Amino acid sequence: MAGKTIEIIKTKRKVPEALRQRHKEYLGLRKKIREALADGEATIPQISQKTGIPADQVVFLVMTLRKYDEIVAGDMDDMDEYYYYKLSEK
């Protein structure tokens, strides 16, 4: 069956346009975050400032990318307020 059954469901379901758009948006945001970390580690407010993405969305995205091993957490900043995040070497 491997690699085949997707064709069966494609005959029964259509992917809503809104879903495609949301996915595209996510890919764009992920790209921005990865680019913001390309030159080195940054805290959530720093990533937010670099990318223009609101800080709460940056938390969600960075933590999701951390969950899937694309990002790793580093040390705390000097004020012990924020962690630094960097791209994982994988």
Place this chain on the structure above:
Amino acid sequence: MEQNMKNSSVKVADTLILGGGIAGLEAALNLANTGHQVVIVEKDLSIGGRMIHLSKVFPTLDCSACITTPKVSEASRHPGIHIQVNTGAKKLAFDAKGHWHVHVQTEPRFVNESLCTGCQDCERACPVVVKDEYQYNLVGRKVAYIPFSIASPRIAAIDIENCILCGACEKACVPGAIDFSQEPVQTEWIVKSVIIASGFTLFDPDQIERYGGGKFKNVVTAMQMERQLVPTRPFNTVLRPGDGKIPDKVAYVLCAGSRDGTVGNPICSQICCMYSIKQAQLILGALPMADVTVYYLHIRSFGKGFDEFYQQAKKMDVSFIKGKIGKISELENGDLMLRYEDIASGKIKEAKHDMVVLSVGILANRDIEKISGLENLELDPFHYLKQRQEMSNPFKTNLPGIFMAGTASGPMDIPDSILSAGAVSAMVTKYNKGFVESIINSLTISSWNE
């Protein structure tokens, strides 16, 4: 007896349990250990209920998952227990011989359960991210996913509503477990008795405008904080979801959506005082430099060891302020200003915190009302199952052969849910044993209720 047709079958058991939370699991194990054939019908992708997602339990601070998982795995391996996850009851019908015919439908997970090894290759390959409901939306998950690390069964599922049908998961799955041809499967269970153990739902605090109506990023629910305190926590430490800052001054607002007629829930949720006191202690364990303040109307620490647990929190320097929160406002830096009536001084005061946890109340799970054939099931004024004989037969419903366990009958903590499951198991054992068709045949609703 078992009859099978494509995508539908008729099966027989002694007891069907609706809901595989701690109450349902405990009842299933008690009954199966005394020789009954039990089926658990669970609507979620995993059994374990709310308890499997908690951090530690009050007042012992034992690890919640460590208590739940042995029961989960014992139930999963027990020869007398059959478990159907991702399954809901559609219709119940009582026949002339006194059996219940429970029609259930298992939704497709698009993964062949016997082939999936739980390797997560599909999850890694899937490009689509949505909010992870098992982490209470604090983080994302893929659309092909293992629900959570200690899920039982630990098998992937495809969230078809959010799937872009790219096929990457199917290509990545070496054992060939992904199967997009799956359809819903119907089962009709013929049983002597049914236990409703469908648990509770959480009050949605977005309804409370004066607490921000869900708009303030650093106001979280107690369940979100519970997730921040478990070993598989979404942020790997406690952080503000608004900007990732390590919180310094955390406030708990008790009775958020309980004992409040204005939001339609005038009753006490029984557990919020104690879980807040528990979380306050756990936060101090995770962030030793933090200040934690609990704003309360009354602390209801009525169980065994509960008052000592409350005193222990005070000794750990958790502040308790008897105060009614009038309004929460968000400041520019994401901090929160709490305006409250300080009951001791009678004055209106303000206090700044950088994170607020709403100790949300619990509500009846009204799923049961949607099941065809249960229209005459009696509920109490708050939509929990009505305990018609609270003193003599507390876990009997008004319908013959239908019992209840755990929070389906009202707010209660884990020990009480387990106790109720023990009591109902004894009642069901007696009921199933005395199940002689001629007797049941003559059983009328009035004789059941005597």
